[in-house]
Amino acid sequence: MSLREQVLRGGAFLIARQGLGLVLSLAALFLVTKIIGPSAYGVYASALGLVSFVLQIASLGVNVYLVRSPDLDEKDYQAALALYGWIGLALLVLAFPIGKALQLYTKISGLDWVTTVLLLGLPVFLIGRVFLAKLERTLDFARVAVAELAGSLSYLLVAVPLAWQGWGYWAPSFGWLMSQGVATLLYARFAAIPLRPRWHRERVRAMLEYGMGFSASLWVWQIRILVLPLVVAPLAGPQGAGYVALAVRLVEALSFVKSATWRLSISALARIQQESSRLRYAVEEGMYLQVLALGPFLLAFAWLGPWLVPRLLGEAWSEALLVYPFIALAYLVNGVFSLHSSALYVLRYNWQVSVHVKTWDHPFRMDLRPRGWAGTHRRWSPWNSLPHSSTP
Template sequence: MGLRNQVIKGGALLVVRQALGILLSLIGVIFITRVIGPAQYGLYGVGYGIVGFLGGLGIWGLDVYLLRKTSNPEQEDYDQAFTLLLCFGGTFALSLVLGQHIIAQMLNLPEAAPFLAALGLTLPLSLLNIPLTIKLDRDLNFKRVAYIELISQISYYVIALPLAHQQAGAWAPTAGLWLQQITMVALTYSSTKLRPRLCWKPSLIREMLKYGLSYSSSTWLWQLRSLVNPIIVGRFAGAEAVGFVSLAIRLVEMLSFAKSVTWRLAMAALAKLENDKTRLRHSIEEGMRLQALAVGVPMAGFALFGPIVLLLIFGKNWTPVLHVFPFIAVSYLSNSIFNLHCSVLYLLGRNLLVGWFHAAHVALFAGAAFLLVPQLGIVGYGWAEICALASYLLLHIYIVKELGNLNYTKALIWYGITVAVLVLSTLPGSARYLSCLLLLLPLTSTKERNTLVGYLQILRS
């Protein structure tokens, strides 16, 4: 099987898993958020945002180090990564436990302290699972990865839903995350013959930390995005506002599941094209169109029927989510278009360029949120997302310098239509639903129809 076909079929398998996960997540989120309410979900969102940021720091680029290694990693490589991740996870978890009250007071949300500690203790589990998952990814065992992710996601709701109905508040999703991490570690451990052990080899540690620092310094900047909601929105608008933004982000992330699939496939497969810049450029162009299609259509669909979904299923207490959803959707859609730009720059060793882009993006986003949230509330958070889009011009300049001019036309067709639907969805009356006809416009092009048929034939082969 050719590399292109193998990647598309492997990606489709992960997309199907993600689609099933989205359905499960949507059902679970509906029940949990409806029962515990915006304020309690906001407290969970504060802790989850901070822990997620520290989890990103703790990875230190070791996942990419193992993925991008040209030769198959030795047992010693996995062992050393395992040991370093254990150290990072333990340090961050202890820091959150000891500093929970100080952090909560700084955020002006003292009631968030116990959730910071409880969620922080999941960090060692999530980090220690990385070497095992990387082994499965390097083997292109996407079927097993999809199975593990789906089962672990189910385990989250097995405990979170009953606790939510027992009036456990923010403790319901907190306990669900604990069981999810335990389940994932157990399944990945049983799915591979890899048995990581403690290892301490100074020369290998220096090599891993040096690579990880050059790679992660840019990703750490990007992960600062996750702190804008708990820190800026939480401080200026309160826990309930954090809950509204958290739910909007959660919905957008579920709808844009294809973006994360593309990144995983890119890091595992694009390395085979490292010396062929023409094929890299064509891969980016095709990937942009796939991203705009796979991410944009679900976003547009939810934007049209979101008011009905939120009112009938989530309840009227959650309707403010609609005020910020279109902004966040445009942000994530734009990021999906440029997702492969970053992957290729990492592949070419241009980590510093990605770092400059991330720094510009976060500076625009956090700066705008700091100015707008006190004045506009959660809508200010949404406009801050739009302000940060200007940073993608910098990323475009970097990739053109490396590979030459890119053709954005095919991707912009689906991107422009999706953004138009998102904008029209904010209009009152039945006219907003007619915008769904815009999604059919690309199908009037014979070339676009043939391309979509070609993708289907690959998946069926």
């Protein structure tokens, strides 16, 4: 099977998975948020924002190294498992202090325990990234799709009943832990990598040499995740955080094609990294396809949202539509350049991407004075449109 056929086949599986996952995630989102309300959802979303950032930092780009490196053997996977094992132990120790610090900063009741519980799941999920990297490296996205759909379904089966029983912000929290756990177990089963962590110094060094450059640019970019827990939540409270979190989640769900192409791009572009003309053509063609795939969904919801949201979620959630246009525009512009950043990562221009993102970051952070809960997040929306890619 040619590379083009592999990419098209893998992309079809990922897009189908993202489409089915969109149905499941939106069903769970609408049911859970309608039941628990903006404030409880804001607590969960604030905790998850910090946890997602910690997960990105803890990954150190090792999973991306395992996907794009030309030559790997069993020792590389053993070294990655060992490295993530030690990082996981550190996270177990730091979980409660991080959660407590966030609660003291935001003054939101219950945020410390939710953050702590979510952080306790990260050691297992880090190990799962090694298995996922093996599947993505071989373009086995059919099995990736099965694992992630099972995770989405498990979230629905756990979060919705707990929400009905009055568990508040714990309902989506336990749903998220279950979904990540189920997906991780299936990654491990499908990848068939022996769970034998061993410390191979030279292999770890090679991973970190690549991963630190990748991670530096990603950390600068992923600081945007902290806008919700560190900017919106303290200034607007859990209710305002809930509104912004819902708008972001809706845009992410509608951008399912972008998420699929980002994940496929590094695996695919790594195969042609030595052929500059093919690499350039792939990026240029993908840029137009991204806009055609994203624009109609985002525009359709902009028209239908004012009618759908009050009917599906209730009038209490209507204010989330105030920030939707800014976030949708940011994601659309970002989609145009997502393949450019993938190509730069494949070609090892990691530090250059980091410097570029940091350069553009500074002007958009000059003025963070409160302008209502919507204005707090709107001030940051231009940063989301930088030529970089989000991580699903």
